[in-house]
Amino acid sequence: xxxxxxxxxxxxxxxxxxxxxxxQKNACLETAARYLVENxxxxxxxxxxxxxxxxxxxxxxxxxxxxxxxxxRIGQMADGLMQVRSLADPIGEIIYSTVRPNGLEICQKRxxxxxxxxxxxxxxxxxxxxxxxxxxxxNAAILRxxxxxxxxxxxxxxxxxxxxxxxxxxxxxxxxxxxxxxxSVNQMMKMNRYIDLLIPRGGQxxxxxxxxxSTVPVIETGTGNCHVYVDASADIDMAVRxxxxxxxxxxxxxxxCESLVxxxxxxxxxxxxxxxxxxEKNCELRGDERARNIFGDMKxxxxxxxxxxxxxxxxxxxxxDSIDEAxxxxxxxxxxxxxxxxxxxxxxxxxxxxxxxxxxxYVNASTRFTDGNEFGFGAEIGISTQKLxxxxxxxxxxxxTTKYVIYGNGQIRE
Amino acid sequence: xxxxxxxxxxxxxxxxxxxxxxxQKNACLETAARYLVENxxxxxxxxxxxxxxxxxxxxxxxxxxxxxxxxxRIGQMADGLMQVRSLADPIGEIIYSTVRPNGLEICQKRxxxxxxxxxxxxxxxxxxxxxxxxxxxxNAAILRxxxxxxxxxxxxxxxxxxxxxxxxxxxxxxxxxxxxxxxSVNQMMKMNRYIDLLIPRGGQxxxxxxxxxSTVPVIETGTGNCHVYVDASADIDMAVRxxxxxxxxxxxxxxxCESLVxxxxxxxxxxxxxxxxxxEKNCELRGDERARNIFGDMKxxxxxxxxxxxxxxxxxxxxxDSIDEAxxxxxxxxxxxxxxxxxxxxxxxxxxxxxxxxxxxYVNASTRFTDGNEFGFGAEIGISTQKLxxxxxxxxxxxxTTKYVIYGNGQIRE
Numbered sequence: 001x002x003x004x005x006x007x008x009x010x011x012x013x014x015x016x017x018x019x020x021x022x023x024q025k026n027a028c029l030e031t032a033a034r035y036l037v038e039n040x041x042x043x044x045x046x047x048x049x050x051x052x053x054x055x056x057x058x059x060x061x062x063x064x065x066x067x068x069x070x071x072x073r074i075g076q077m078a079d080g081l082m083q084v085r086s087l088a089d090p091i092g093e094i095i096y097s098t099v100r101p102n103g104l105e106i107c108q109k110r111x112x113x114x115x116x117x118x119x120x121x122x123x124x125x126x127x128x129x130x131x132x133x134x135x136x137x138x139n140a141a142i143l144r145x146x147x148x149x150x151x152x153x154x155x156x157x158x159x160x161x162x163x164x165x166x167x168x169x170x171x172x173x174x175x176x177x178x179x180x181x182x183x184s185v186n187q188m189m190k191m192n193r194y195i196d197l198l199i200p201r202g203g204q205x206x207x208x209x210x211x212x213x214s215t216v217p218v219i220e221t222g223t224g225n226c227h228v229y230v231d232a233s234a235d236i237d238m239a240v241r242x243x244x245x246x247x248x249x250x251x252x253x254x255x256x257c258e259s260l261v262x263x264x265x266x267x268x269x270x271x272x273x274x275x276x277x278x279x280e281k282n283c284e285l286r287g288d289e290r291a292r293n294i295f296g297d298m299k300x301x302x303x304x305x306x307x308x309x310x311x312x313x314x315x316x317x318x319x320x321d322s323i324d325e326a327x328x329x330x331x332x333x334x335x336x337x338x339x340x341x342x343x344x345x346x347x348x349x350x351x352x353x354x355x356x357x358x359x360x361x362y363v364n365a366s367t368r369f370t371d372g373n374e375f376g377f378g379a380e381i382g383i384s385t386q387k388l389x390x391x392x393x394x395x396x397x398x399x400x401t402t403k404y405v406i407y408g409n410g411q412i413r414e
Numbered sequence: 415x416x417x418x419x420x421x422x423x424x425x426x427x428x429x430x431x432x433x434x435x436x437x438q439k440n441a442c443l444e445t446a447a448r449y450l451v452e453n454x455x456x457x458x459x460x461x462x463x464x465x466x467x468x469x470x471x472x473x474x475x476x477x478x479x480x481x482x483x484x485x486x487r488i489g490q491m492a493d494g495l496m497q498v499r500s501l502a503d504p505i506g507e508i509i510y511s512t513v514r515p516n517g518l519e520i521c522q523k524r525x526x527x528x529x530x531x532x533x534x535x536x537x538x539x540x541x542x543x544x545x546x547x548x549x550x551x552x553n554a555a556i557l558r559x560x561x562x563x564x565x566x567x568x569x570x571x572x573x574x575x576x577x578x579x580x581x582x583x584x585x586x587x588x589x590x591x592x593x594x595x596x597x598s599v600n601q602m603m604k605m606n607r608y609i610d611l612l613i614p615r616g617g618q619x620x621x622x623x624x625x626x627x628s629t630v631p632v633i634e635t636g637t638g639n640c641h642v643y644v645d646a647s648a649d650i651d652m653a654v655r656x657x658x659x660x661x662x663x664x665x666x667x668x669x670x671c672e673s674l675v676x677x678x679x680x681x682x683x684x685x686x687x688x689x690x691x692x693x694e695k696n697c698e699l700r701g702d703e704r705a706r707n708i709f710g711d712m713k714x715x716x717x718x719x720x721x722x723x724x725x726x727x728x729x730x731x732x733x734x735d736s737i738d739e740a741x742x743x744x745x746x747x748x749x750x751x752x753x754x755x756x757x758x759x760x761x762x763x764x765x766x767x768x769x770x771x772x773x774x775x776y777v778n779a780s781t782r783f784t785d786g787n788e789f790g791f792g793a794e795i796g797i798s799t800q801k802l803x804x805x806x807x808x809x810x811x812x813x814x815t816t817k818y819v820i821y822g823n824g825q826i827r828e
Contacts, residue, residue: 245826365822387815389803408779412659
């Protein structure tokens with residue numbers, strides 16, 4: 001099927017989905033969860049085809065692990081759908097209303113986008129997750145997964161489509177792009193008439209390609225060069241705990257800390273404690289001259305290090321003269337994802353919160369909390385590092401738009 | 415000055431602007447309004463240069479009128495700034511907050527975008543208007559006006575910059591691009607590092623160029639192919655009043671009606687009344703066969719007519735068998751701007767509001783109300799026809815984004 005036809009079908013389905021009741025949508029999500037488990041064998045069989053192909057292509061084991069499904073992972077996909085089922089449906093909420101002097105009643109109502117396109121890589125669970133979030137918010141989804149998970153995505157898509165059909169919902173609520181060439185991605189990026197929103201989920205290359213080439217509106221889910229700033233008045237034990245957590249609890253994620261900034265007045269005491277704790281976790285340190293003078297077990301940081309998202313057991317370290325220098329440094333090198341200050345100074349806490357230009361700014365807490373579940377959204381479709389429409393973890397609400405609904409009784413403009 | 419330097423300065427100014435108090439911002443707006451009036455002579459002198467150049471280029475008189483300033487129009491620009499001054503400052507509002515089980519307090523706070531780029535045509539009042547709205551919301555503005563208003567824009571920009579400097583605000587809060595070649599527009603569209611949001615204001619060509627080529631996030635302010643649907647149960651007098659208002663009160667605007675859709679059960683009675691009233695206003699009609707059989711004074715509509723934004727005294731007319739056909743027709747040919755149903759049927763009113771996919775959907779009122787002032791926003795920077803971030807008239811709130819501010823006392827992620 002060509003992409004335009006896919007778009008047409010999605011648009012048509014979206015008109016139906018847009019005014020379905022929550023009860024109906026929940027019934028479909030429940031059925032979809034059940035069907036995933038009931039069809040485990042079938043799904044695993046297709047998944048094995050992907051794994052075999054990946055092995056043949058010499059794909060590294062960690063990638064193959066991301067690709068691999070088992071009964072437990074299929075169970076988790078089903079649980080994910082049941083969790084989305086249990087969330088409040090944001091559609092229909094009136095978020096602003098006014099009665100004008102001429103009697104017009106103007107309501108701003110939350111409605112679905114229509115059709116959401118998602119372009120993603122490897123992990124096949126994203127197929128079920130994305131469907132759940134888009135469907136609950138009344139959007140039709142066109143999903144274009146990575147070629148390595150092709151068979152898995154197709155079979156998961158079929159199971160989800162069957163669940164839709166069996167519960168009286170349009171099966172085109174979810175369509176999997178059955179093509180692994182780049183042309184399908186290129187086409188999706190230009191289908192403004194059929195796709196209302198495009199979300200790339202994956203590595204930097206994919207995201208940059210979509211941001212740079214799409215004429216369809218995009219939400220950029222982003223990379224994180226996250227900072228922990230240890231202010232002069234910080235509790236050093238707390239700083240160590242937060243840094244160890246932010247840097248080492250999980251390294252390959254966008255909300256992990258990549259860079260430490262330390263006030264000179266506390267550096268003599270704090271840096272050795274922080275340095276030792278990180279080195280115990282086998283974290284490599286790359287510091288500026290002042291940092292290395294205080295804690296020797298550190299490589300020299302190059303200019304390039306300040307802007308790096310290592311996604312690895314490496315951290316850059318900089319000593320600064322003031323909170324102003326810290327704020328300037330962070331705003332210059334970060335990616336606008338998550339940054340934290342450890343401090344006991346009221347004014348400095350306020351200034352950091354005000355002046356750091358990030359999606360999430362913390363006082364005395366780990367950057368690792370920037371996450372839809374940790375924020376209490378119950379689900380997440382990614383973390384936006386752009387400022388348009390959504391910023392930070394995106395839950396159901398971020399997959400909606402609004403329309404103005406206006407009730408009159410014959411008003412005309414004077 | 416090159417564009418990157420402009421961007422750098424804007425970014426720097428935006429960090430200051432972002433945490434200025436409302437009092438300080440209002441003082442600047444007040445001073446700017448006063449300076450505009452006090453510098454009328456200087457502004458009019460520069461404006462005359464633009465008008466002379468336009469005359470030399472053979473610019474048509476209506477365009478020259480749009481370009482021309484006089485004391486009254488300068489007074490209106492000043493009034494506009496005073497009106498924005500009087501509006502509530504949306505910055506700092508907490509729009510969502512939650513306390514997590516681990517004690518983290520998470521607040522979603524309204525903050526400025528940072529730097530907003532606006533690309534616009536002809537009318538020099540847009541320079542002052544755009545500055546007012548961006549400034550009140552703590553954003554630095556980079557304004558790239560049309561070449562025909564070059565001298566006017568530069569002098570207005572100078573006056574506004576002086577007002578900023580004299581009230582302790584960064585004068586780079588507003589910068590006028592001093593170049594009229596297309597290269598400056600091309601550069602703005604790629605300055606993701608310095609510009610957070612780009613808004614094109616002008617004709618279709620300009621808007622399409624920006625939407626298609628910008629990697630900076632864009633809000634599309636759009637064209638309006640607006641419809642009035644006369645349902646079977648409509649009050650015919652009301653339908654006539656609404657249509658005359660929507661079609662003829664002002665024709666060159668995006669919220670004017672361009673197309674009429676009429677239910678067959680009321681067409682015999684309604685169409686002659688509507689047709690006569692429109693013909694009295696010299697409005698040309700282009701109808702389908704059924705429409706022309708009922709009201710003869712009508713040209714034949716071609717397929718092309720249904721999708722046209724005439725911006726003129728012309729309307730297309732279509733007779734439909736059902737509200738479903740009306741909804742399908744409108745969703746197919748409209749631009750998602752404003753559409754209205756005239757009806758007395760409860761269910762049909764609800765269905766139209768639910769199923770028409772537009773920024774503003776009306777029952778029994780003129781489409782001409784889709785406007786920031788008419789909606790009670792006090793000011794407007796355009797009407798968005800996209801679904802991302804802003805949809806419909808955009809006031810101050812639409813020029814803001816949010817950030818998550820998180821208060822902890824040592825929390826780390828388990």
